[in-house]
Amino acid sequence: MGYELPFIGLLVSLVFTGITGFYPGGIIVPSYLVLFMDQPARIAGTLIAAFMALVSYKLASHYLILFGRRRFVFIVLIGGIWALLWRELFPSIFPLSLEFRVIGWVIPGLIASHLERQGVVVTTASLVTVTVAIFFLGRILNML
Secondary structure (H helix, E strand, O other): OOOHHHHHHHHHHHHHHHHHOOOOOOOOHHHHHHOOOOOHHHHHHHHHHHHHHHHHHHHHOOOOOOOHHHHHHHHHHHHHHHHHHHHHOHHHHOHHHHHHOOOOOOHHHHHHHHHHHHOHHHHHHHHHHHHHHHHHHHHHHHHO
16 A cells, blocks of 8 residues: 555545645645654654744745745755754754654645745644545555
8 A cells, every 4th residue: 555645645635625725735745744654753853844944934035035936946945954954963963853854855845835825724734634634545445
């Protein structure tokens, strides 16, 4: 069931987005998060990196003109930088942060982009809903 789950996740994300109009942190993001449901610390680390990217964007937007594609690319790049810092720098400073590794380089930026566009509550609730739905749908299909 390993290879089919991301494709099922894409379908569930597309259906959820079509019905509600809310993006769960990007169409592909829940498919990646569901692969790490057995490692909640990695999911938490990814969400922390996404929130840090959002805060960095909010601070930078006071000094830079960021909208449209520039906004999106800036947020994804900042998310990647936070993922890199989380992976390379933080374990030497905080040894416990090794468990909170970030999932991918782009995922925090995608989540942060939707956090900025839709709001924290809507995006987080959508992300949790779709990820849990994909997880349980995968379990059900695995039993068949």
